[in-house]
Amino acid sequence: MGTQRDPNRVIIFDTTLRDGEQSPGISLDQGEKVEIAEQLARLGVDVIEAGFPVASQGDFESVQAIARAVRGPVICGLSRTALADIDRCWEAIQDAEARRIHVFIATSEIHMQNKLRMTPDQVKTEAGRAVGHARQYTDDVEFSPEDASRSDFGFMCEVLQIAVDNGATTLNIPDTVGYGIPEEYAARLQAVRQAVTGDYVISTHCHDDLGLAVANSLAAVKAGARQVECTINGIGERAGNAAMEEVVMALRTRADYFDGVDTGIRAEELGRASRLVSRLTGYPVQYNKAVVGRNAFAHESGIHQHGVLSKRETYEIMDPAAVGAGESKIVLGKHSGRHAFADTMKKMGYELHGDALNQVFTRFKELADRKVQLTEEDLEALVAEEVGDTVRYRYQLVSCDSHGGSSSTPTCRIVLDHDGEKLEATATGDGMVEAACNAIRQLTGVDGQLTDYAVTSVTGGVDALADVALRFAVDGVSMPGRGLSTDVVEASARAFLNAINRIYRIKDSGAELADDKANRPGHLDGV
Numbered sequence: 001m002g003t004q005r006d007p008n009r010v011i012i013f014d015t016t017l018r019d020g021e022q023s024p025g026i027s028l029d030q031g032e033k034v035e036i037a038e039q040l041a042r043l044g045v046d047v048i049e050a051g052f053p054v055a056s057q058g059d060f061e062s063v064q065a066i067a068r069a070v071r072g073p074v075i076c077g078l079s080r081t082a083l084a085d086i087d088r089c090w091e092a093i094q095d096a097e098a099r100r101i102h103v104f105i106a107t108s109e110i111h112m113q114n115k116l117r118m119t120p121d122q123v124k125t126e127a128g129r130a131v132g133h134a135r136q137y138t139d140d141v142e143f144s145p146e147d148a149s150r151s152d153f154g155f156m157c158e159v160l161q162i163a164v165d166n167g168a169t170t171l172n173i174p175d176t177v178g179y180g181i182p183e184e185y186a187a188r189l190q191a192v193r194q195a196v197t198g199d200y201v202i203s204t205h206c207h208d209d210l211g212l213a214v215a216n217s218l219a220a221v222k223a224g225a226r227q228v229e230c231t232i233n234g235i236g237e238r239a240g241n242a243a244m245e246e247v248v249m250a251l252r253t254r255a256d257y258f259d260g261v262d263t264g265i266r267a268e269e270l271g272r273a274s275r276l277v278s279r280l281t282g283y284p285v286q287y288n289k290a291v292v293g294r295n296a297f298a299h300e301s302g303i304h305q306h307g308v309l310s311k312r313e314t315y316e317i318m319d320p321a322a323v324g325a326g327e328s329k330i331v332l333g334k335h336s337g338r339h340a341f342a343d344t345m346k347k348m349g350y351e352l353h354g355d356a357l358n359q360v361f362t363r364f365k366e367l368a369d370r371k372v373q374l375t376e377e378d379l380e381a382l383v384a385e386e387v388g389d390t391v392r393y394r395y396q397l398v399s400c401d402s403h404g405g406s407s408s409t410p411t412c413r414i415v416l417d418h419d420g421e422k423l424e425a426t427a428t429g430d431g432m433v434e435a436a437c438n439a440i441r442q443l444t445g446v447d448g449q450l451t452d453y454a455v456t457s458v459t460g461g462v463d464a465l466a467d468v469a470l471r472f473a474v475d476g477v478s479m480p481g482r483g484l485s486t487d488v489v490e491a492s493a494r495a496f497l498n499a500i501n502r503i504y505r506i507k508d509s510g511a512e513l514a515d516d517k518a519n520r521p522g523h524l525d526g527v
């Protein structure tokens with residue numbers, strides 16, 4: 001590889017389709033693997049470890065299909081030291097534009113004794129023979145002493161030297177069980193560079209058992225590693241591998257610390273790669289995952305929102321667009337401030353100022369306290385309820401507490417505010433909605449017939465907002481009412497009170513009661 005010798009260039013070796021596919025529960029078919037490999041090529045990875053061809057016929061065919069279809073990156077196959085494995089690996093990758101064979105054998109005592117059942121001398125012989133055999137096929141051969149971080153250092157270096165002497169061009173130091181600690185792992189890598197002579201690229205391959213895969217990989221780069229083995233979204237055996245998006249963006253964002261060392265990754269493709277891998281593997285990306293999580297550029301607290309709206313860099317060290325994550329997100333929740341709220345409203349097309357803004361913002365805060373996150377649909381419904389009518393109403397709902405069940409009578413206690421005075425009543429009914437309406441009837445002295453009643457949820461989910469639309473007939477006139485809450489009884493009480501307030505508004509104005517068609521539920525006049 002021409003780029004390999006640039007001292008500031010870190011080779012990105014993607015093993016999503018090999019180590020990543022070894023994650024419990026992941027099984028990709030050939031078409032899916034090719035689709036991911038194509039995205040990896042678009043992303044600009046240098047090497048794709050496409051699979052372990054001897055593992056199964058399906059693996060072999062997938063590696064072969066990728067070797068035939070994908071152009072750009074080197075296509076690599078993994079192989080044990082058995083010569084037949086190496087032959088099979090070569091057969092799978094031979095049609096690629098550029099090919100690599102990755103040979104591995106364990107060098108830790110625990111693996112040699114319990115898994116390989118080989119003596120250290122046998123391991124040395126195997127390693128040398130296998131690398132030499134692979135070199136007959138391609139001049140790009142990688143060697144890994146599996147469980148390197150738990151291997152006896154002197155012995156591991158002897159094996160590595162044998163690998164180089166037999167033609168290995170990349171020496172990978174796998175932290176197979178995620179045992180390494182950054183300083184210690186980096187020191188080991190540096191010591192290998194001093195102890196093993198020859199012309200090779202030193203590589204890092206870290207697992208995340210202690211949550212240190214990315215930290216270890218970065219420490220390794222600082223110590224001279226010029227290849228990082230990683231996966232999209234950090235998928236891989238057990239707790240996974242180092243996440244490519246994190247390694248790439250750490251090197252780029254902290255170029256000052258890493259002395260300008262960089263990869264050839266087109267970072268704007270990271271988001272798409274992450275979503276594709278998540279969709280095809282069925283492995284969700286945690287919300288707060290660095291770089292590609294859905295909250296990685298989302299701001300909820302008022303102080304942060306204000307900062308980001310003034311200058312994005314106040315609370316963001318990366319540009320979301322640069323990693324394919326779109327724009328910074330202002331999430332309206334209970335911690336949001338008036339500034340972000342007004343800004344979101346404006347983006348939705350609502351120019352709210354003064355009292356109208358205060359009124360909607362106050363209700364928004366009340367709802368946000370009960371609902372984790374409010375969507376645009378929630379906000380639209382809220383605006384419709386609050387400023388669909390700009391006249392201040394006679395009664396305001398202060399609280400609505402209902403209880404009931406299969407063995408107790410549905411009861412509701414309502415507290416209203418009437419020009420600063422608190423009015424309170426408790427009533428029963430056939431259901432809790434009726435109990436709430438009865439209490440409101442008592443407090444407002446308005447009697448009539450509840451005609452239409454419909455409840456819809458504004459958005460999905462158990463914490464969705466209930467939007468109640470009803471009609472209340474008084475003296476032969478039907479008045480609409482609308483109410484919104486995360487609680488259906490409260491939404492109903494609000495809708496009922498809304499209809500009563502309209503009646504009083506008309507009565508107070510001295511006009512005759514008449515069907516108020518303009519204010520039918522859903523009509524957003526005044527907005």
Ligand code: KIV
Nearest residue numbers: 104144146147174176
């Ligand atoms: O974790 C590991 O040791 C591996 C090797 C095959 C490189 O995945």
Ligand code: ZN
Nearest residue numbers: 019176205237
């Ligand atoms: Zn691994």
